[in-house]
Amino acid sequence: MPTVHLLDYVAGNIRSLVNGIESQGYDVEWVRSPEDVPNAEKLILPGVGHFGHCLSQLAQAGYLEPVRKHISAGKPFMSICVGLQALFEGSVEDPDVPGFGVIKGSLDRFDDSTKAVPHIGWNSAYTGGAAMYDLQPDSKYYYVHSYKLPYKKGELEGQGWTVATGTYGTETFVGAVAKGNVYATQFHPEKSGVAGLRTLRAFLTGEGAKALTLPSPDSSVSGFKDSLTRRVIACLDVRTNDQGDLVVTKGDQYDVREKGDNRSVRNLGKPVEMAKRYYEEGADEVTFLNITSFRDCPVADLPMLEVLRQTSRTVFVPLTIGGGIRDTVDTDGTKVTALEIATMYFKSGADKVSIGSDAVLAAEEYYSLGRKLFGNTAIEQISRAYGNQAVVISIDPKRVYVPKPDATRHNILRTSFPGPKGEEYCWYACTIKGGRETRDMDVVELVQAVEAMGAGEILLNCIDKDGTNSGFDLELIQQVKSSIKIPVIASSGAGNPGHFQEVFEKTTTDAALGAGMFHRGEYTVKQVKDYLKEKGLQVRQFEV
Ligand code: 1PR
Numbered sequence: 001m002p003t004v005h006l007l008d009y010v011a012g013n014i015r016s017l018v019n020g021i022e023s024q025g026y027d028v029e030w031v032r033s034p035e036d037v038p039n040a041e042k043l044i045l046p047g048v049g050h051f052g053h054c055l056s057q058l059a060q061a062g063y064l065e066p067v068r069k070h071i072s073a074g075k076p077f078m079s080i081c082v083g084l085q086a087l088f089e090g091s092v093e094d095p096d097v098p099g100f101g102v103i104k105g106s107l108d109r110f111d112d113s114t115k116a117v118p119h120i121g122w123n124s125a126y127t128g129g130a131a132m133y134d135l136q137p138d139s140k141y142y143y144v145h146s147y148k149l150p151y152k153k154g155e156l157e158g159q160g161w162t163v164a165t166g167t168y169g170t171e172t173f174v175g176a177v178a179k180g181n182v183y184a185t186q187f188h189p190e191k192s193g194v195a196g197l198r199t200l201r202a203f204l205t206g207e208g209a210k211a212l213t214l215p216s217p218d219s220s221v222s223g224f225k226d227s228l229t230r231r232v233i234a235c236l237d238v239r240t241n242d243q244g245d246l247v248v249t250k251g252d253q254y255d256v257r258e259k260g261d262n263r264s265v266r267n268l269g270k271p272v273e274m275a276k277r278y279y280e281e282g283a284d285e286v287t288f289l290n291i292t293s294f295r296d297c298p299v300a301d302l303p304m305l306e307v308l309r310q311t312s313r314t315v316f317v318p319l320t321i322g323g324g325i326r327d328t329v330d331t332d333g334t335k336v337t338a339l340e341i342a343t344m345y346f347k348s349g350a351d352k353v354s355i356g357s358d359a360v361l362a363a364e365e366y367y368s369l370g371r372k373l374f375g376n377t378a379i380e381q382i383s384r385a386y387g388n389q390a391v392v393i394s395i396d397p398k399r400v401y402v403p404k405p406d407a408t409r410h411n412i413l414r415t416s417f418p419g420p421k422g423e424e425y426c427w428y429a430c431t432i433k434g435g436r437e438t439r440d441m442d443v444v445e446l447v448q449a450v451e452a453m454g455a456g457e458i459l460l461n462c463i464d465k466d467g468t469n470s471g472f473d474l475e476l477i478q479q480v481k482s483s484i485k486i487p488v489i490a491s492s493g494a495g496n497p498g499h500f501q502e503v504f505e506k507t508t509t510d511a512a513l514g515a516g517m518f519h520r521g522e523y524t525v526k527q528v529k530d531y532l533k534e535k536g537l538q539v540r541q542f543e544v
Contacts, residue, residue: 051097105149124165246271251266271311312348322355364441393458
């Protein structure tokens with residue numbers, strides 16, 4: 001099999017990239033020291049973490065010069081995400097650390113005054129008609145980043161670079177650049193479904209470089225409307241049933257057992273098969289929640305690791321895994337940190353981890369210590385190692401009614417759905433252990449604390465709505481959205497495509513998630529996306 005060299009310079013969640021490359025019939029050889037670089041014919045630099053971390057790791061390990069030589073020798077070179085950013089001169093993310101300087105220009109941060117940052121989701125890589133590694137004008141690519149090169153007409157073209165852009169809010173940014181032997185993408189091709197694998201293939205085969213067209217001097221790829229699509233996520237709650245099999249289940253307000261005399265765990269199918277089906281129907285992401293954390297099992301044998309390994313070989317959209325991510329003690333008595341558990345998940349193919357109960361406990365400590373951070377929580381440790389975007393906080397709130405605003409110290413809202421005694425106000429209490437234990441913390445307190453700790457995204461469930469098919473809790477979603485800058489995924493209650501339209505139109509949510517309606521076969525992901533498109537909302541269509 002032909003090979004491509006991959007620079008393995010930090011612990012990164014690059015299993016998906018390896019899977020993407022292998023799916024195209026190529027073998028990965030790892031560059032493990034600077035001496036290996038000259039042996040590489042084709043070299044890929046996957047960017048992990050943040051700008052300064054990436055470049056200082058490369059510098060410390062002695063990679064800067066060999067990589068520069070590889071590029072100037074005209075050998076095929078591709079860099080991804082922070083790897084693209086590293087090619088520029090610098091970034092406001094770490095102003096003291098210089099980049100490779102292969103491209104003139106410096107990165108800034110997305111403006112978060114009117115939109116969520118990081119920019120997470122499927123956006124364009126628009127080339128304005130230039131041929132660039134098989135990028136297609138109607139395709140969408142998966143981005144996740146807070147820093148970007150703002151697109152300025154002619155700036156990169158004047159240096160001979162062909163440019164592709166996306167637009168987020170009113171900001172047009174550089175999504176990909178190419179010149180000669182160099183191709184760099186801000187998006188993740190390995191997570192961008194068929195469109196992403198196509199552009200990766202164009203690099204691997206060399207066809208992309210051959211067919212690349214130069215920008216014309218007056219070309220412009222800016223001036224777009226926001227091209228970020230509405231993200232639709234399929235979620236699989238997974239646990240072992242009473243027979244010991246790993247099954248996808250689904251509860252009603254978190255009760256996953258059948259009603260009536262037969263109280264066995266509901267079995268709705270097999271996790272790997274169902275994830276693949278949702279991918280092929282056009283799910284923009286797939287989330288697995290390991291709802292019982294497989295107690296009594298050595299950490300290294302967690303069945304979810306195998307589920308991820310198998311899923312990530314065929315599902316090329318982001319995979320999130322949640323459940324049991326906390327410091328723990330293994331069955332043999334050894335201590336295992338949350339970071340170590342997250343690392344195992346990343347190495348098995350996860351792109352993000354989701355933390356539930358542990359986040360609530362960490363937030364309680366954060367407030368009790370006077371809002372100070374000491375760098376020791378799971379959220380801080382995992383986001384430091386893998387980047388904020390890799391850490392999702394899954395919240396399981398419950399509505400608590402109060403008769404008047406000053407009846408509680410918590411962040412309340414006036415509700416259009418009064419309580420059993422006609423109460424017009426409510427707040428949302430955070431729970432832990434799958435809703436079994438309610439804590440004296442409201443959702444606003446929790447999301448603000450975890451944002452300060454470095455979480456990249458919120459997965460906002462709602463116990464009252466879970467499994468009811470009655471639509472999302474719009475009041476809860478808007479309360480959370482207006483309290484933080486990081487993106488929010490609305491979850492719980494989706495029962496038909498109209499509920500997705502409603503949550504996207506009536507709140508500013510960044511994504512919406514469904515579970516039961518997909519598992520029970522009531523609607524497919526494709527039907528939801530077709531419906532949203534019909535209603536004039538931008539969605540990514542699945543490509544074959
Ligand atoms: O606390 O870090 O070990 O994580 C445990 C994880 O498991 C948490 O993310 C928690 O939300 C989840 N979890 C625990 N128990 C349950 C349960 O159902 N008994 N599931 C559970 C949470 C909620 C969503 C669901 C949406 C949409 N399930 O995953 O998919 O509510 O459902 P719908 O569209 O059918 O209404 P830790």
